[in-house]
Amino acid sequence: EIVLTQSPATLSMSPGERxxxxxxxxxxxxxxxxxxxxxxxxxxxxxxxxxxxxxxxIPARFSGSxxxxxxxxxxxxLEPEDFAVYYCQQSSIWYTFGQGTKLDFK
Amino acid sequence: QVQLQESGxxxxxxxETLSLTCSVSGVSIKNYYWNWIRQSPGxxxxxxxxxxxxxxxxxxxxxxxxxxxxxxxxxNHFSLGLSTVTAADTAIYYCAMSLYYYDSGGPxxxxxxxxxxxxxxxxxx
Numbered sequence: 001e002i003v004l005t006q007s008p009a010t011l012s013m014s015p016g017e018r019x020x021x022x023x024x025x026x027x028x029x030x031x032x033x034x035x036x037x038x039x040x041x042x043x044x045x046x047x048x049x050x051x052x053x054x055x056x057x058i059p060a061r062f063s064g065s066x067x068x069x070x071x072x073x074x075x076x077x078l079e080p081e082d083f084a085v086y087y088c089q090q091s092s093i094w095y096t097f098g099q100g101t102k103l104d105f106k
Numbered sequence: 107q108v109q110l111q112e113s114g115x116x117x118x119x120x121x122e123t124l125s126l127t128c129s130v131s132g133v134s135i136k137n138y139y140w141n142w143i144r145q146s147p148g149x150x151x152x153x154x155x156x157x158x159x160x161x162x163x164x165x166x167x168x169x170x171x172x173x174x175x176x177x178x179x180x181x182n183h184f185s186l187g188l189s190t191v192t193a194a195d196t197a198i199y200y201c202a203m204s205l206y207y208y209d210s211g212g213p214x215x216x217x218x219x220x221x222x223x224x225x226x227x228x229x230x231x
Contacts, residue, residue: 049217
C-alpha cells in the first residue's frame with residue numbers, strides 16, 4: 001500500500017499569508033495525486049487533480065506542484081474560508097489518502 | 107448539477123450487514139465511476155470500492171472479502187453492502203463520483219470529483 005505522509009499536522013496562519021502544505025508518498029505516484037479541502041460537517045471537496053490541475057470552480061489562489069514522491073499545495077493568500085483540513089490522495093496504485101493537515105487561525 | 111445522497115440505517119449490530127444506497131441526480135449512472143469511501147477518527151479517509159460500466163467492480167484489498175457494490179440503472183442509484191461488521195466499521199460513509207480517462211493501461215480515474223454529504227453509521231449492540 002502506498003502511504004502518504006502530510007506535513008505539518010497543523011499549520012497556524014493568518015488571512016493574507018501564503019500557506020504551503022506538503023505530501024510525501026512512500027513510493028513514486030508519478031503525478032497521480034489529488035488534493036481535497038474538508039470543512040467541519042462537510043464532505044471533502046476536490047481542489048487539485050493530477051498534481052497541478054485545478055478542479056472547475058476552484059479559485060486561482062490554490063495551486064499544486066510536484067511529481068514522483070514529493071508534492072505541495074500552495075494557497076497564495078489565505079482567505080477566511082480557507083481554514084479547514086486538507087488531504088492528499090493518490091491514484092497510482094489503488095487509492096489512499098494522507099492523514100490531513102489542519103490549517104487554523106494563528 | 108451532479109448531486110449524490112446517501113441513505114440507510116444509522117445503527118447496525120455487530121456481525122450484521124451494513125447496507126447503504128447512494129441516489130444520483132444530474133447525470134446518468136451508466137457513465138462514470140461510482141465510489142464508496144468512509145472516514146473514521148482512527149483510520150482517516152479510506153476508499154472501499156467502486157463500480158463502473160454498469161456492473162464492473164473493484165474493491166479495496168483490505169475489505170474485499172466483506173464488500174459488495176451494485177448498481178440499479180433504472181433507479182439511478184448504487185448500493186454498498188459490508189458484511190460481518192464490527193465496531194471498527196463505525197464511520198461516516200460517503201458516496202462519490204469519479205470522471206475517468208484512458209491511458210495505456212485502460213480506463214482510470216484521477217480523483218473523487220463529486221461527493222455526497224455522508225451518512226454516519228454506528229456499529230453497536
